[in-house]
Amino acid sequence: MKKVKKYQQILEYVKKRIQTGKYPVGSYLPSEHDLCDQFNITRTTVRKALDELIKEGFIVKEQGRGSKVLERQKSLGLLTVKGFSGATGYKVKTVVTKEPAIQEWDASIPFSLTEEEKKSKCIYFQRVRYIDAKPVVLENNWYALDALEQIESKAFVKDSFFKTLSQKYLIEIMGAEQELKSIPAAKEVAKNLGIKIGTPILHISVRFQTSKPGLVLYGDLYCNTTEYPIRNSYFL
Amino acid sequence: MKKVKKYQQILEYVKKRIQTGKYPVGSYLPSEHDLCDQFNITRTTVRKALDELIKEGFIVKEQGRGSKVLERQKSLGLLTVKGFSGATGYKVKTVVTKEPAIQEWDASIPFSLTEEEKKSKCIYFQRVRYIDAKPVVLENNWYALDALEQIESKAFVKDSFFKTLSQKYLIEIMGAEQELKSIPAAKEVAKNLGIKIGTPILHISVRFQTSKPGLVLYGDLYCNTTEYPIRNSYFL
DNA sequence: AAGTGGTCTAGACCACGCG
DNA sequence: GCGTGGTCTAGACCACTTT
Numbered sequence: 285m286k287k288v289k290k291y292q293q294i295l296e297y298v299k300k301r302i303q304t305g306k307y308p309v310g311s312y313l314p315s316e317h318d319l320c321d322q323f324n325i326t327r328t329t330v331r332k333a334l335d336e337l338i339k340e341g342f343i344v345k346e347q348g349r350g351s352k353v354l355e356r357q358k359s360l361g362l363l364t365v366k367g368f369s370g371a372t373g374y375k376v377k378t379v380v381t382k383e384p385a386i387q388e389w390d391a392s393i394p395f396s397l398t399e400e401e402k403k404s405k406c407i408y409f410q411r412v413r414y415i416d417a418k419p420v421v422l423e424n425n426w427y428a429l430d431a432l433e434q435i436e437s438k439a440f441v442k443d444s445f446f447k448t449l450s451q452k453y454l455i456e457i458m459g460a461e462q463e464l465k466s467i468p469a470a471k472e473v474a475k476n477l478g479i480k481i482g483t484p485i486l487h488i489s490v491r492f493q494t495s496k497p498g499l500v501l502y503g504d505l506y507c508n509t510t511e512y513p514i515r516n517s518y519f520l
Numbered sequence: 521m522k523k524v525k526k527y528q529q530i531l532e533y534v535k536k537r538i539q540t541g542k543y544p545v546g547s548y549l550p551s552e553h554d555l556c557d558q559f560n561i562t563r564t565t566v567r568k569a570l571d572e573l574i575k576e577g578f579i580v581k582e583q584g585r586g587s588k589v590l591e592r593q594k595s596l597g598l599l600t601v602k603g604f605s606g607a608t609g610y611k612v613k614t615v616v617t618k619e620p621a622i623q624e625w626d627a628s629i630p631f632s633l634t635e636e637e638k639k640s641k642c643i644y645f646q647r648v649r650y651i652d653a654k655p656v657v658l659e660n661n662w663y664a665l666d667a668l669e670q671i672e673s674k675a676f677v678k679d680s681f682f683k684t685l686s687q688k689y690l691i692e693i694m695g696a697e698q699e700l701k702s703i704p705a706a707k708e709v710a711k712n713l714g715i716k717i718g719t720p721i722l723h724i725s726v727r728f729q730t731s732k733p734g735l736v737l738y739g740d741l742y743c744n745t746t747e748y749p750i751r752n753s754y755f756l
Numbered sequence: 757a758a759g760t761g762g763t764c765t766a767g768a769c770c771a772c773g774c775g
Numbered sequence: 776g777c778g779t780g781g782t783c784t785a786g787a788c789c790a791c792t793t794t
Contacts, residue, residue, distance in 0.1 A: 348792035484720035584773035
């Protein structure tokens with residue numbers, strides 16, 4: 285019996301071609317009419333699929349021209365350090381300070397793990413992000429080893445873990461929960477960010493839902509906001 | 521000469537009825553078929569209007585039942601103190617510490633004002649938010665007097681400035697930009713929140729875009745996150 | 757003028773919730 | 776079984792961009 289929705293099929297087809305670079309960033313998708321012919325469906329259905337791609341941040345429509353493929357960065361864009369991905373003037377660098385390694389779950393994760401996850405070991409790694417050669421963010425990440433293999437940092441696409449997930453594993457971020465606190469810098473944080481112990485630091489605990497069932501990414505970020513505040517904008 | 525889109529008309533019609541309480545929170549809208557008959561349009565058009573209302577956070581659809589009217593709090597919900605609007609257990613209270621008054625713009629606003637706004641005087645007021653009888657957030661707000669009349673805090677709907685805008689003025693929040701910093705508490709902040717000077721505080725500067733042209737709301741929040749962290753979740 | 761996305765019609769059948 | 780929203784067809788005309 286038919287269960288698979290047609291618009292879902294188109295959606296997956298186009299999404300996969302974007303993720304694998306067959307519709308490159310900056311190019312235009314085939315026109316809606318072409319997609320209709322190609323899949324023998326009506327425009328309503330094609331447009332429903334494209335609407336979803338817009339919502340997920342893969343494309344934008346330009347009336348009279350076509351549907352343009354975007355660099356997908358929305359998920360990270362929601363809470364970004366001022367200047368991060370802001371291109372102009374800032375030099376951003378990421379250094380892996382602790383290679384992805386298998387270990388036990390850290391007790392400090394402020395989210396409760398699922399039973400599945402508790403049974404599994406986890407992958408942990410740590411990075412420091414620099415802006416203009418100054419360390420600004422210390423970031424810890426965890427995920428369940430059962431849900432995704434261990435990825436060497438050498439294999440990261442453009443130094444980015446999230447780009448790697450998208451382009452090599454076709455895994456997308458579907459949502460996130462965050463918890464923000466203002467705390468004094470502890471010793472390790474102060475050392476990594478080159479600041480005094482006790483300096484006010486923004487602590488962000490985050491849990492990312494992904495498109496891969498069972499895979500949840502946990503993060504623990506310490507941000508020195510004195511020079512580079514965190515920015516966040518959203519529109520309905 | 522037809523310029524007005526039909527789905528826009530339905531959208532405005534339903535939205536206004538929600539805002540004015542003619543479709544009360546928790547109730548169900550007329551069915552899509554009924555709306556078709558009522559306005560002599562097709563379901564495609566009705567559904568397009570309802571899709572927009574979903575995006576704006578006014579309703580949710582429940583298959584087999586209908587479209588339910590929501591309490592609209594999404595805009596504030598994007599960055600909320602843990603427990604705020606979380607109902608259970610927490611007692612939330614807001615106290616106006618400085619009545620809305622006409623004055624010059626404060627230089628400390630970290631956003632640049634439009635020329636229109638600079639010419640106008642502004643309305644300023646200050647509130648302290650309590651959770652379980654403890655002061656947790658100190659909030660300053662500004663907006664241009666030319667864009668909206670002075671509203672007495674006595675006239676606030678349920679102590680809420682945003683509810684007042686929505687229900688009395690039919691103005692909705694369309695988006696926001698925020699800037700977050702972790703800072704040591706200054707004297708006035710420390711006094712208002714009952715903490716020591718120098719305690720790490722989360723400082724949030726925010727600019728709200730509204731549905732009323734020319735009206736932008738500016739906010740300046742100081743949050744004591746030691747007991748109640750800020751929460752934020754988003755889904756694509 | 758040709759091609760693109762934007763809006764809209766007038767139907768149809770299906771999946772789900774409820775009495 | 777009935778009413779609800781979810782999916783889909785097969786068209787049409789309009790608004791905008793590009794050639």
